[in-house]
Amino acid sequence: MTIEPEMLMAYADGELDPLNAKRVERAIAGDPALVQEVERHRALRKRIADNFAPVADEQVPDRLAALLKSSVVDLPLPRTRPIVTRWREATALAACLVLGLVIGIGLPHGPVSGGAGGLYASGSLARALDDQVGGADGTVKVAVSFRDKQGSYCRVFSARVTDGIACRDASGWVLRRTQQGSSTQHGDYAQAGSPDPDLMAAAQDMMAGEPLDAKAEEAARGAGWR
């Protein structure tokens, strides 16, 4: 009676149901080579497992734990971020869908309106971007303000429907990047108002120099962000 290599391996791993295990046991009873093969499987399994086991006992590097421990992202971010991958585009697409929905439904005082240069903040979002001090609490929260490489003022915000980065042009606040709002997530882990690390990384990439400090932000606000 032949025993498939897969079945012998599964027997060595204790993966077989009792019936098949019995079959294998009957077969190997008369075949020392099969017994040896089972032992080799178990020896290899132990060797591989033992080799990597110590990794789980190592202290987790700070940079990994920090991703989960901090609810506030400090700028500037450490430049250890991996290469941008396609999933970010997917996230942006998903956020566009959220936005499209908002526009499509046509909320009377929605946070977004269409304009010649793209999507613009409107209503309470536009007012918050104009007037609100960075870090202040509200239905909209502005996390950080900065100048992009073209010299426009930009602000990273969290709001009910969408989080994003808006930059000021002649017509208003253009939404340069958006994603699903932190406050629309469900469950007790939602941390409204703490910008997504991904969003902050995007801001970091757009930024010329350092984020604005309180004084520079005050001056920019006083000048209408132009």
Place this chain on the structure above:
Amino acid sequence: MAAFENEMLALLPRLRRLARALARDAADADDLCQITVEKALLARGSWQPGTRLDSWMYRIMRNAWIDTARARGRASETFVDAEAGVGIGSDGGGEARVALGEVEAAMRRLPDEQREAVALVLVEGLAYKEAAEVLDIPMGTLTSRLVRGRQALMLDLGEAA
């Protein structure tokens, strides 16, 4: 800290272990962990509470690994492997890539599809069924990759008859 982050934090040691079994070296493994955590934080709306967070995160890590491995290309990986073998034990510099042990080197010579099966079952101790779900392949495919991977490792590590 919220419950979701706490659970993920508790999983980090195991995620690092899986990453070490998949990635090219310890530095790449921690990069892979970072990508995985970032993706998981972004995608947490798609995690169903009540289902296993570890399987969900293993799947994210595995997909991220496939993406980065493809981006890097197989040719350069082979080259670095050869180099790493020469450097064993010769350099204690802080920034130097950690030299690979015999088992790591043998793991890296496996085709990706066998390596991921071996990593999930032998390193992480997943049941075949769980590993097949993480990899989104039928059980039969999982066992056939696993058995081929193990036979290659036995040969490579001198444990064959």
